[in-house]
Amino acid sequence: MTQKILVLPGDGIGPEITAQASRVLAACQARGLDVEVEEALVGGSAYDAHGEPLPAATLEKARGADAILLGAVGGPKWDTIEDLAKRPEKGLLGLRKNLGLFGNLRPAILYPQLADASSLKPEVVSGLDIMIVRELTGGIYFGQPRGIEERDGERVGFNTYVYAESEIERIGRVAFEMARKRHKKLCSVDKANVLEVTILWREVMERLAPEYPDVELSHLYVDNAAMQLVRAPKQFDVIVTGNMFGDILSDAAAMLTGSIGMLPSASLNESGQGMYEPCHGSAPDIAGQNVANPLATILSVAMMLRYSLNEPVLAERIEAAVGRVLDDGLRTADIASAGTRTVSTTEMGDAVLAAF
Amino acid sequence: MTQKILVLPGDGIGPEITAQASRVLAACQARGLDVEVEEALVGGSAYDAHGEPLPAATLEKARGADAILLGAVGGPKWDTIEDLAKRPEKGLLGLRKNLGLFGNLRPAILYPQLADASSLKPEVVSGLDIMIVRELTGGIYFGQPRGIEERDGERVGFNTYVYAESEIERIGRVAFEMARKRHKKLCSVDKANVLEVTILWREVMERLAPEYPDVELSHLYVDNAAMQLVRAPKQFDVIVTGNMFGDILSDAAAMLTGSIGMLPSASLNESGQGMYEPCHGSAPDIAGQNVANPLATILSVAMMLRYSLNEPVLAERIEAAVGRVLDDGLRTADIASAGTRTVSTTEMGDAVLAAF
Ligand SMILES: CC(C)[C@H](C(=O)O)[C@@H](O)C(=O)O
Numbered sequence A, B: 001m002t003q004k005i006l007v008l009p010g011d012g013i014g015p016e017i018t019a020q021a022s023r024v025l026a027a028c029q030a031r032g033l034d035v036e037v038e039e040a041l042v043g044g045s046a047y048d049a050h051g052e053p054l055p056a057a058t059l060e061k062a063r064g065a066d067a068i069l070l071g072a073v074g075g076p077k078w079d080t081i082e083d084l085a086k087r088p089e090k091g092l093l094g095l096r097k098n099l100g101l102f103g104n105l106r107p108a109i110l111y112p113q114l115a116d117a118s119s120l121k122p123e124v125v126s127g128l129d130i131m132i133v134r135e136l137t138g139g140i141y142f143g144q145p146r147g148i149e150e151r152d153g154e155r156v157g158f159n160t161y162v163y164a165e166s167e168i169e170r171i172g173r174v175a176f177e178m179a180r181k182r183h184k185k186l187c188s189v190d191k192a193n194v195l196e197v198t199i200l201w202r203e204v205m206e207r208l209a210p211e212y213p214d215v216e217l218s219h220l221y222v223d224n225a226a227m228q229l230v231r232a233p234k235q236f237d238v239i240v241t242g243n244m245f246g247d248i249l250s251d252a253a254a255m256l257t258g259s260i261g262m263l264p265s266a267s268l269n270e271s272g273q274g275m276y277e278p279c280h281g282s283a284p285d286i287a288g289q290n291v292a293n294p295l296a297t298i299l300s301v302a303m304m305l306r307y308s309l310n311e312p313v314l315a316e317r318i319e320a321a322v323g324r325v326l327d328d329g330l331r332t333a334d335i336a337s338a339g340t341r342t343v344s345t346t347e348m349g350d351a352v353l354a355a356f
């Protein structure tokens, strides 16, 4: 049966990088992948065209898709929109929430070819391979009540950090299963010495543990986790945490590799439908210059093939092609170093296709 | 007039490290510092003695003190106390809240003698000198409502992230003033693309900016700030942020230096009363072994002399003494490296006193 893929280029460098990823998708089709590919608007570009960061038509197409490939959203152009609900980011958050994409997988992998790019000492990060499992549809991102209001003669801003047991349990299971497929170590990150919501988080993780006796569960407070990521990141295998802490820690972890332009991510719902996107942002400063790194987006296609389309062989082929291109010394500007050849976005796409 | 200092050794290595700091305080008295020093219990040790992490007698002494020197609180021994209000951490949080110690100053400084200790490449961190200004008596740490309760047949945990304009303004002023005394760059960290409370935060920072035209104000989202700290920490001068983000970022920043055992901190209220403590924790694993690093606590005495007791000359003398001891190659185990001499907690205290 033909599966449906929706490509959402988004803003900034989004259209350039998804264009290269779409070429790779087309190459997969040529090798027998049975998919139908559509495009739609999201984020600032959707706001410009329709006054909404997540137009109803886009959401409808997203619901009907088996998998979504997203570029990136946002940029200074839209940072002054008064109504927070109309900002590009809300397009992304709306997709996550409406599709129930609660399970966010963010790998932080150091490519041996790019070891120099890290700001950390080689011995601290060589061989780094962490998987961060971030809860994506709950926590303080979506908690009610929220807002800014007048109290006792001054304005007060407030948000609510909230998790129900069932939400914690389902992301916990994703993380335990992930650890099971990897090195069987799961570290749950919370602030249970201060926040009640994370006391419940820790309790639920502990309750799940006996069901996964092969997985070693540990806990860290979020401040300590941030420290340990900087100090000795290779101690981690899988990390599971809530939406806000996951946002912070996954970006820190990605940056340990020094090549955030290389890192894909997946956001999955209960039926295996997924949205795939690079970990990096929309980089408005270099948009339209054909210099952005398309590899994280191309590797997001590989994740899509693995997690949503059940095509592990094609996924590996893409990953191998990227590896070969790096071995050949080709680099976009963000990962360039002495002795390598700097190429454009489209040239990088060409090279991956040639190696595929 | 004689000023009063309260020493709160706390738990774990707390008593050992404050003992060395107290010797330095005594040396200051010998050089004319007019202070009266008392001790009291806080944290787990207070719980063991009185069933409360912050006994009324301790709080009363704290209120009457001009400055407080705290070791550290907490340890696995008390992690199983069911009632969160009785845990050692609540002693610390209670002191902060009751004394109104809203302004937390956390320097992340790389000591040139310890450059090797960092997990980051030398060129990325050499000369690092960041001051993190963390709001300490508000935000999600203290927001109401909070708790765990039954809703729709399952338990739900919740906390409230809340700031009033006046709270943001007063920590903003501390940060702007600090930037003014340093390199005149202030970066405010928020998540204004998602959280209303931090939209208000950003607004208030912007409103203050014209009053400090000599300070350059910038803003970063917290995920990006975590990334930038790993990628290129030297871009920062002063960072200001809320309680939770400050907890995470200040620990990450401290760890960039590789020598968290060296970093002091100050927590100030509106009248200049302050609590001073090392950035590191109670390290229960090495407690009682006379191996802990007392330098962060000794340097906390220097901060106390500078910020609460108006004795900048004595403060500099302590800092210079610590510098000389490091120059001489003396190291506690946590900062030991090839070619240095590993000394005990008390030997390190001896050495600082000898150099003072
Ligand atoms: C753009 C923003 C809303 C988003 C988030 O905070 O989740 C981004 O930082 C991410 O991590 O995907």
Ligand SMILES: CC(C)[C@H](C(=O)O)[C@@H](O)C(=O)O
Residues within 6 Å of the ligand: A193, A194, A223, B074, B089, B092, B093, B247
């Ligand atoms: C012990 C804990 C409550 C405390 C905090 O989270 O503030 C500590 O981590 C700190 O940063 O001083």
